[in-house]
Amino acid sequence: MYLMKVDPRALKDNPDNTRQSKSTPQADALLLATIKAVGVIQPPVVFPERDGGNGFIIEAGHRRRRQAVAAGLEEIDVLVVEAANDNGAMRSMVENIAREPLNPVDQWRGIERLVALDWTEEAIAVALTLPVRQIRKLRLLANVLPAMLDHIAKGDMPSEQQLRTIAAATLDEQKEVWKAHKPKKGDTAAWWSVANGLSKKRMYAKDASFGDDLREAYGIEWVEDLFAPADEDSRYTTNVEAFLGAQQEWMTINLPKKGAIVEVNNNGQPDLPKKAERVYGKPGRGDSTAMYLDREGKVQSVHYRMPEARKPNGQTGTSDESPAGVDDEVISVSKTRPDVTQKGQDMIGDFRTDALHEALGRAPIEDDMLMALLVLAFSGQNVRVDSGANDNVFGTKRMHRQAARLFSEDGRLAFDMETVRVAARSILIEVLSCRRNISNSGVVSRIAGEAIGADGFLPNMGTDDFLVCLSRQALEAAAKEANVHPRPRVRETRAALVDHFKEVQFVHSASLFSPDPKDVADLIKHADALDGGRDGDPAGRPHIDEDASASAVADPDLGQSGEPADGSVGTPPDEDETAYGIAAE
Numbered sequence: 001m002y003l004m005k006v007d008p009r010a011l012k013d014n015p016d017n018t019r020q021s022k023s024t025p026q027a028d029a030l031l032l033a034t035i036k037a038v039g040v041i042q043p044p045v046v047f048p049e050r051d052g053g054n055g056f057i058i059e060a061g062h063r064r065r066r067q068a069v070a071a072g073l074e075e076i077d078v079l080v081v082e083a084a085n086d087n088g089a090m091r092s093m094v095e096n097i098a099r100e101p102l103n104p105v106d107q108w109r110g111i112e113r114l115v116a117l118d119w120t121e122e123a124i125a126v127a128l129t130l131p132v133r134q135i136r137k138l139r140l141l142a143n144v145l146p147a148m149l150d151h152i153a154k155g156d157m158p159s160e161q162q163l164r165t166i167a168a169a170t171l172d173e174q175k176e177v178w179k180a181h182k183p184k185k186g187d188t189a190a191w192w193s194v195a196n197g198l199s200k201k202r203m204y205a206k207d208a209s210f211g212d213d214l215r216e217a218y219g220i221e222w223v224e225d226l227f228a229p230a231d232e233d234s235r236y237t238t239n240v241e242a243f244l245g246a247q248q249e250w251m252t253i254n255l256p257k258k259g260a261i262v263e264v265n266n267n268g269q270p271d272l273p274k275k276a277e278r279v280y281g282k283p284g285r286g287d288s289t290a291m292y293l294d295r296e297g298k299v300q301s302v303h304y305r306m307p308e309a310r311k312p313n314g315q316t317g318t319s320d321e322s323p324a325g326v327d328d329e330v331i332s333v334s335k336t337r338p339d340v341t342q343k344g345q346d347m348i349g350d351f352r353t354d355a356l357h358e359a360l361g362r363a364p365i366e367d368d369m370l371m372a373l374l375v376l377a378f379s380g381q382n383v384r385v386d387s388g389a390n391d392n393v394f395g396t397k398r399m400h401r402q403a404a405r406l407f408s409e410d411g412r413l414a415f416d417m418e419t420v421r422v423a424a425r426s427i428l429i430e431v432l433s434c435r436r437n438i439s440n441s442g443v444v445s446r447i448a449g450e451a452i453g454a455d456g457f458l459p460n461m462g463t464d465d466f467l468v469c470l471s472r473q474a475l476e477a478a479a480k481e482a483n484v485h486p487r488p489r490v491r492e493t494r495a496a497l498v499d500h501f502k503e504v505q506f507v508h509s510a511s512l513f514s515p516d517p518k519d520v521a522d523l524i525k526h527a528d529a530l531d532g533g534r535d536g537d538p539a540g541r542p543h544i545d546e547d548a549s550a551s552a553v554a555d556p557d558l559g560q561s562g563e564p565a566d567g568s569v570g571t572p573p574d575e576d577e578t579a580y581g582i583a584a585e
Contacts, residue, residue: 207297
């Protein structure tokens with residue numbers, strides 16, 4: 001047995017190689033990256049070619065040789081052994097089966113040695129073909145009790161989250177918990193119980209509403225989470241009582257005029273006063289604010305509205321349901337069978353719906369009637385609109401009010417085009433909303449605003465209330481655009497902009513209605529998916545001419561499907577030719 005250098009291209013594959021299955025492209029790519037980084041660490045094993053040949057046959061290391069060639073290496077070290085009678089079959093079998101990977105603790109110790117030699121975690125990950133996350137996880141073992149390390153070395157490894165919890169505790173705390181949960185010989189450790197015994201509730205600085213004054217008053221010291229990502233505020237405290245106390249005092253100091261501090265219920269929701277109605281939209285003048293701490297200790301606030309007190313109506317005695325002088329005795333009346341049963345009424349509802357949809361898809365409808373029907377449709381009892389038009393987000397009754405404009409005193413549809421336009425505008429005002437609450441209409445409101453030039457109706461945003469919401473970079477960009485020299489301090493720059501924009505209109509670019517093209521594309525994709533690839537235009541939408549649709553009803557020679565009654569042209573209507581398909585035009 002001896003070591004020598006050879007050209008990897010000169011080595012020949014062993015036809016009797018034990019490992020015949022191909023490796024994955026990902027595994028080959030990782031091995032190639034390792035060879036490029038540190039070379040071939042373990043030389044392939046080869047033996048001289050028999051039967052008069054002067055080459056070498058690979059006994060172990062086929063993948064290493066292939067990736068060395070791919071890496072462009074001119075020479076590699078190989079270990080030359082004597083040729084076996086079985087062409088190396090047994091040695092290849094043993095080499096693949098008996099090899100034991102390093103246990104996690106040994107891997108960690110090796111990683112720490114590489115770090116001491118100025119290797120970065122990323123470079124180690126590339127060289128060892130391991131994810132960087134795995135390298136960082138193994139490095140957590142530096143903070144683990146030696147007795148636990150001995151058990152982990154046997155192959156019983158906790159999860160990453162459990163390991164983080166264990167590593168964050170002191171060695172004394174780990175010793176006490178390990179003593180209580182140490183497994184018996186040959187058993188696996190109950191890592192969940194170990195981590196649970198060492199876990200402490202963390203309250204993070206990023207969730208604190210209070211400042212340094214209250215922090216110092218309550219004796220709160222922030223601790224840096226060394227294992228958290230470097231680009232986020234990971235400071236925390238385990239002094240939960242002090243953290244919640246500071247949050248509670250901050251709420252007391254900053255409580256609005258009509259505000260109250262409330263508790264949370266078992267579901268984590270604020271426990272509002274009895275009969276209070278939560279307001280999800282813009283609060284009105286008479287609404288109140290409830291502040292509370294959620295389960296994470298964050299300060300949250302909601303608005304609510306108390307019901308109006310009933311005014312006395314001057315009536316005495318019995319209620320509206322039981323007028324005065326009426327005997328409360330139950331009068332027994334024999335029931336008679338209705339003309340149409342409940343099942344019959346259900347069938348009538350189905351018949352009417354099918355006929356209505358057929359008419360909407362085929363009957364000629366003038367534009368003014370079409371707009372009027374849209375207004376009526378929005379006032380239907382099966383339509384719920386979360387309106388952003390006023391404090392009350394539930395707009396059912398408001399929809400009825402808009403539809404009532406279209407009726408005469410005798411209860412019939414009677415309107416002119418101007419009345420329809422006013423009703424349609426009012427309905428659109430009720431429906432379309434850009435508010436960031438339950439009434440948000442999404443991208444369609446942005447599209448509508450851009451289409452009608454709503455940007456020109458945006459208010460002057462050069463006020464202190466809005467400018468305080470901008471970052472330093474955004475403020476300085478706005479100052480540069482307005483030819484206002486930025487000040488050293490943010491508040492001074494903001495004050496200068498407020499003075500400047502008293503005479504000049506300022507509209508921030510982020511408030512313009514122009515929608516995100518991706519959102520519009522998503523909306524179009526939904527329409528294409530809904531159409532399901534019907535025959536017609538490339539988008540799958542059927543093309544039905546309005547005149548043709550109308551003639552299908554007007555011409556008695558045409559059948560219900562719009563084709564000649566004698567069936568001389570075309571085939572029977574399919575699903576795409578129903579009212580739903582025709583209405584898609």
